[in-house]
Amino acid sequence: MQDNKEVKTEFKPKILAFCCNWCAYAGADLAGVSRFQMPTDVRVIRVMCSGRVPPELIIRALANGLDGVMILGCHPGECHYSEGNYLTRRRAHVLKRLLSYIGIEPDRFQLGWVSAAEGAKFAAVVKETTDKITALGPNRWVDKK
Amino acid sequence: MKATSEEVQTRVKKLFEDGSIGHFIGYETGSDSLRVTPCFLKSGQAASRLVWNPLCANNLSKYLLDFKNVEGKVGIMVKGCDSRSVVELLKENQIDRDKVFIVGVPCSGIVDREKLLEVLGVSPGEVVAVEDDGDAFVVTLKEGKQRVDKEKALRGECLVCKYPTPVVYDVLLGEAVSSLPWVGDDYSLIKEQEALSSEEKALYWNRELSQCIRCYACRNICPVCTCSECIFDKKAPRWITKANDVSENLVYHLVRAFHVAGKCIDCGECERACPMNIPLRSLNKKVEKDLLELFDYTAGIDVEQQPPLTTYKAGDLDDFL
Numbered sequence: 001m002q003d004n005k006e007v008k009t010e011f012k013p014k015i016l017a018f019c020c021n022w023c024a025y026a027g028a029d030l031a032g033v034s035r036f037q038m039p040t041d042v043r044v045i046r047v048m049c050s051g052r053v054p055p056e057l058i059i060r061a062l063a064n065g066l067d068g069v070m071i072l073g074c075h076p077g078e079c080h081y082s083e084g085n086y087l088t089r090r091r092a093h094v095l096k097r098l099l100s101y102i103g104i105e106p107d108r109f110q111l112g113w114v115s116a117a118e119g120a121k122f123a124a125v126v127k128e129t130t131d132k133i134t135a136l137g138p139n140r141w142v143d144k145k
Numbered sequence: 146m147k148a149t150s151e152e153v154q155t156r157v158k159k160l161f162e163d164g165s166i167g168h169f170i171g172y173e174t175g176s177d178s179l180r181v182t183p184c185f186l187k188s189g190q191a192a193s194r195l196v197w198n199p200l201c202a203n204n205l206s207k208y209l210l211d212f213k214n215v216e217g218k219v220g221i222m223v224k225g226c227d228s229r230s231v232v233e234l235l236k237e238n239q240i241d242r243d244k245v246f247i248v249g250v251p252c253s254g255i256v257d258r259e260k261l262l263e264v265l266g267v268s269p270g271e272v273v274a275v276e277d278d279g280d281a282f283v284v285t286l287k288e289g290k291q292r293v294d295k296e297k298a299l300r301g302e303c304l305v306c307k308y309p310t311p312v313v314y315d316v317l318l319g320e321a322v323s324s325l326p327w328v329g330d331d332y333s334l335i336k337e338q339e340a341l342s343s344e345e346k347a348l349y350w351n352r353e354l355s356q357c358i359r360c361y362a363c364r365n366i367c368p369v370c371t372c373s374e375c376i377f378d379k380k381a382p383r384w385i386t387k388a389n390d391v392s393e394n395l396v397y398h399l400v401r402a403f404h405v406a407g408k409c410i411d412c413g414e415c416e417r418a419c420p421m422n423i424p425l426r427s428l429n430k431k432v433e434k435d436l437l438e439l440f441d442y443t444a445g446i447d448v449e450q451q452p453p454l455t456t457y458k459a460g461d462l463d464d465f466l
Contacts, residue, residue: 101339
């Protein structure tokens, strides 16, 4: 039998972060070993390059019930593969606007540049995104039965 | 002067006679007088079947893909919008310019069948013919003629059409149309949508997309959807489930809008094919607007122009974290 007792719990968002192998993932590592405090709502997926993350993955993640998605890569001009992050930057502009057009708040999708030396920035970006998405509440587009 | 059906017929006949083309793709009258269907010719003998009138809605350019391996040139009839999808096909090396003979016809608006019938308040059987007459359509009914203002009976994409004359052609029939008088701000509807709150937008699209039965008609008819294996047909990885679920529909429509980004020329075929009347053009038009604003890009104008999402500039707008 289903328990009808309403349990008021604080909203904890589910956030996905695609981190590039060369910068953001190393930045996340550094944030860890440096023991920076940050929210624990972010799940990291390591990819070889931020340019490897197509919009399909972001859309799929949001439709699967995640409350926010991030792509974190090398700073423009510092891509390990020269141009991956430039291409992802162009796509992100279009995707952000398209998501906003159908009612997914643009803040649910973030693109950020974190280098391998920026552990503190990684922690700050994670905190900022988590705060924004917590304020937005759950992703209303999901109606999985 | 506007091109007439007779003009098209004689020209096509001549093209077959002097051996310029081996096949021709045009329009012929369909199952009722308000329908026009694609017509495929192998010789000039049947050229008298061809028609050209304000009912010729189909974008024929996708059929060029089926004629890739035939001998000789393929002739095709294109309106302004269709010619832009031909440019996109050329850009992607889907077709060979030397194997296509393009007969361009300047177009001053195509009839929206449903809208016209509603304005007239008649059944399709009562309509005999529709003709173009400046800012109105002259509809010949079984009893008498009637003029219908174009703005009341045009297809949505024709109301915002900026390219009524083909941008690429080998021969142009009739006089070029430089602009259409009713076209103003082509993004006014998009701007209205953008101004809504996130909640209103989500509600609107939830309602619209929940109707989708995922028949994939919009994909199949789309002249720039040319992948031999579509991402939505793939089994591994399976990007989309068969579940009847609005979030799956959302994935389908957003990914599709993204896949035709920078290629969509707003011919409106997706919306015309949709059995559930989902406002699909709205999504594509939004992407089109953004690409214009962000990267100053308009699809289907210049074969040499690089698609905006396959290139970059170091100085692109960067307002990210």
